Amino acid sequence: MGNESFDADLTRSAHGQIAKERLYHWLLFFCAALTVFVTVSIVVTLAVDAVAFFRQVDALSFFTGTEWESSRGTFGVLPLVTATLVVTAVSAIVAIPIGTAAAVYLSEYASDRMRSVLKPALEILAGIPTVVYGYLALVYLTPWLRKGGLDLSMFNLLSASIMVGIMIIPMVSSISEDAMSAVPDSLREAGYGLGATKFEVSTGVVIPAAVSGIFSSYILALSRAIGETMIVVMAGGMQARMLDLTNPFANLFNSGQTMTAAMVHAVTSDATGGTPEFYSMFAIGLTLFFVTFSMNLLSNRIAARYREEYQ
Amino acid sequence: MTRDTPLETDGGDPRADGSGTAVADSAAQTDSSDESLLDSSFDVEDRSHASEDTDAIVEARDIDVYYGDEQALQSVDVAIPEKRVTAMIGPSGCGKSTFLRSINRMNDLIDAARVEGELLFDGKNVYDDDVDPVALRRKIGMVFQSPNPFPKSIYDNVAYGLEVQGKTDDVDEKVHRALERAALLDEVEDQLDESGLELSGGQQQRLCIARAIAPDPEVLLMDEPASALDPVATSKVEDLIEELAEDYTVVIVTHNMQQAARISDKTAVFLTGGELVEFDDTAKIFENPESQRVEDYITGKFG
Ligand SMILES: Nc1ncnc2c1ncn2[C@@H]1O[C@H](COP(=O)(O)OP(=O)(O)O)[C@@H](O)[C@H]1O
Ligand SMILES: [Mg+2]
Numbered sequence: 001m002g003n004e005s006f007d008a009d010l011t012r013s014a015h016g017q018i019a020k021e022r023l024y025h026w027l028l029f030f031c032a033a034l035t036v037f038v039t040v041s042i043v044v045t046l047a048v049d050a051v052a053f054f055r056q057v058d059a060l061s062f063f064t065g066t067e068w069e070s071s072r073g074t075f076g077v078l079p080l081v082t083a084t085l086v087v088t089a090v091s092a093i094v095a096i097p098i099g100t101a102a103a104v105y106l107s108e109y110a111s112d113r114m115r116s117v118l119k120p121a122l123e124i125l126a127g128i129p130t131v132v133y134g135y136l137a138l139v140y141l142t143p144w145l146r147k148g149g150l151d152l153s154m155f156n157l158l159s160a161s162i163m164v165g166i167m168i169i170p171m172v173s174s175i176s177e178d179a180m181s182a183v184p185d186s187l188r189e190a191g192y193g194l195g196a197t198k199f200e201v202s203t204g205v206v207i208p209a210a211v212s213g214i215f216s217s218y219i220l221a222l223s224r225a226i227g228e229t230m231i232v233v234m235a236g237g238m239q240a241r242m243l244d245l246t247n248p249f250a251n252l253f254n255s256g257q258t259m260t261a262a263m264v265h266a267v268t269s270d271a272t273g274g275t276p277e278f279y280s281m282f283a284i285g286l287t288l289f290f291v292t293f294s295m296n297l298l299s300n301r302i303a304a305r306y307r308e309e310y311q
Numbered sequence: 312m313t314r315d316t317p318l319e320t321d322g323g324d325p326r327a328d329g330s331g332t333a334v335a336d337s338a339a340q341t342d343s344s345d346e347s348l349l350d351s352s353f354d355v356e357d358r359s360h361a362s363e364d365t366d367a368i369v370e371a372r373d374i375d376v377y378y379g380d381e382q383a384l385q386s387v388d389v390a391i392p393e394k395r396v397t398a399m400i401g402p403s404g405c406g407k408s409t410f411l412r413s414i415n416r417m418n419d420l421i422d423a424a425r426v427e428g429e430l431l432f433d434g435k436n437v438y439d440d441d442v443d444p445v446a447l448r449r450k451i452g453m454v455f456q457s458p459n460p461f462p463k464s465i466y467d468n469v470a471y472g473l474e475v476q477g478k479t480d481d482v483d484e485k486v487h488r489a490l491e492r493a494a495l496l497d498e499v500e501d502q503l504d505e506s507g508l509e510l511s512g513g514q515q516q517r518l519c520i521a522r523a524i525a526p527d528p529e530v531l532l533m534d535e536p537a538s539a540l541d542p543v544a545t546s547k548v549e550d551l552i553e554e555l556a557e558d559y560t561v562v563i564v565t566h567n568m569q570q571a572a573r574i575s576d577k578t579a580v581f582l583t584g585g586e587l588v589e590f591d592d593t594a595k596i597f598e599n600p601e602s603q604r605v606e607d608y609i610t611g612k613f614g
Contacts (some may be wrong), residue, residue, distance in 0.1 A: 051483070128444060160379075184458035184459070186457065187461060187462075188420075188454060189417065189420070189453075189455060189459070190455065190459045190460075190461065190519070190522075191461075191475075192417065192420060192448060193415070193417065193448060193452065193453035193455070193523070194448065194449075194452070194471060194472035194475060194476070194522065194523070194526065195445055195447075195448040195449030195472065195476050196475040197445050197475075198443070198473075200475045204471065204474075204475065205461060208461075208462065208463065209462050235560070277413070304557055
């Protein structure tokens with residue numbers, strides 16, 4: 001800026017500055033408002049269309065029905081919900097231990113060099129399109145598991161959910177690792193100073209201190225698993241099957257249809273607008289929305305509780 | 312650091328006096344105490360029991376420590392007597408913490424750090440290949456410069472060392488005893504399952520001391536344990552250290568010289584460059600040091 005007439009400069013630039021600041025303010029506000037607007041419109045649209053569905057189909061039988069055969073007009077959502085739960089549970093069993101262990105390795109054990117190789121590799125894993133995972137599950141994983149002696153159908157929830165688990169590992173590991181790396185070294189030193197081994201420091205000091213971040217990573221990853229579509233459509237099949245609690249392996253080894261897969265089905269089938277088959281998509285969508293929404297709420301509650309306890 | 316101002320070199324680190332608002336005050340105080348330093352009226356406590364020497368429990372022989380290419384300690388020789396308080400003083404950056412950390416091999420945790428020479432603990436060189444640093448640290452406890460309680464309950468903080476060291480019998484009793492010895496039990500008795508982070512700074516540091524002594528180590532290393540504390544908390548910690556010396560060997564780093572004079576039996580003076588310039592009875596160091604540089608440092612003429 002010039003050093004000419006200080007006074008004139010002072011007022012002129014102030015005018016320009018204030019106008020610019022105002023512009024930034026509104027620009028930023030507009031973007032923030034837009035995201036809220038989009039979210040609200042999505043929920044409203046879902047709700048309106050779901051209402052159209054529930055005019056034609058009894059809500060109670062929708063939420064408690066154990067049979068889903070949309071082409072025949074049977075709309076019981078439980079087979080879809082339980083298939084989603086099965087996929088989520090199995091993917092959690094795969095992703096949580098591996099993802100957490102990878103995070104501990106990266107944060108506590110890996111040398112700087114190793115970390116500089118592994119972290120980008122994990123990020124690449126996170127960037128692979130899900131259609132590739134779906135393909136891998138169908139074309140490689142299912143045949144391998146069959147060769148390994150499992151009596152799997154061509155389409156089955158086991159392969160699909162293992163692959164979903166693999167897909168969400170980077171999410172668990174990278175968010176958990178961030179949380180663990182944020183634990184101050186002074187706490188590690190306190191642990192070592194008391195004669196703890198590296199493993200004891202990792203599990204007894206670092207993980208507890210990072211627990212709220214680690215937990216958030218689980219919830220985020222599981223929300224992702226619940227909403228995952230492509231892998232379960234490609235490898236899990238399209239046949240709705242109610243969870244048989246006495247024999248859950250039957251559900252794993254055979255094809256199943258998750259909520260997301262059923263929505264894809266509703267769009268891709270010949271069902272045209274106006275039919276309950278088509279509108280069922282929105283009812284499922286709304287259900288899905290509430291499931292993930294309550295999971296996020298839960299995770300916030302849990303994170304807040306641990307934060308209180310630990311900070 | 313501005314080591315050429317007398318304020319810093321006479322050990323009157325403003326931080327030692329607690330809050331930032333007290334800095335001006337403490338500057339005034341240290342100024343006047345500076346005068347008294349020149350008259351060499353150091354308040355060296357008479358610790359008569361300590362007059363006779365005990366055997367060395369920790370002995371450094373020609374220790375050099377490097378961080379990468381930089382040398383932080385130069386051929387340090389020192390024999391630390393058992394069940395006495397040994398103070399390490401010197402301007403900041405002269406290697407006091409480095410020396411302390413080389414005793415219990417905490418330097419192992421810093422990739423760039425390299426230790427040469429012999430460091431004997433109970434006659435055994437701790438840098439021998441067959442020494443497990445984890446086992447070593449179970450015998451040598453440590454208290455750090457700023458309080459670092461775990462984000463766990465007060466009880467779990469103190470019990471942690473017992474747990475990892477497998478000393479799992481009478482945990483309750485040991486936890487209570489450690490808190491009592493750390494002069495904290497009265498204040499926290501009915502909040503043992505509340506988080507250690509909810510305590511005040513001075514209480515947190517006493518919690519860390521309780522945590523360090525609970526597994527009953529032989530040596531307690533303290534790296535400026537009072538530097539983040541207000542004067543009241545500092546004097547509590549000092550009283551505590553004198554008591555602890557009845558059962559433990561205490562090695563304390565401080566750059567508060569009055570503190571060293573008050574609580575220690577032996578004093579080691581490190582000066583810039585990582586040299587241990589003089590090591591002797593505290594009274595001797597503060598009243599009649601051999602080295603001119605030590606005298607200059609103690610009287611605030613140089614840093
Ligand atoms: N982790 C480290 N990496 C590199 N240099 C270090 C490290 N810690 C200390 N040093 C250097 O070693 C010297 C001594 O430091 P330190 O032992 O902390 O001194 P003091 O405790 O007396 O203030 C300083 O020059 C400091 O910069
Ligand atoms: Mg230091």
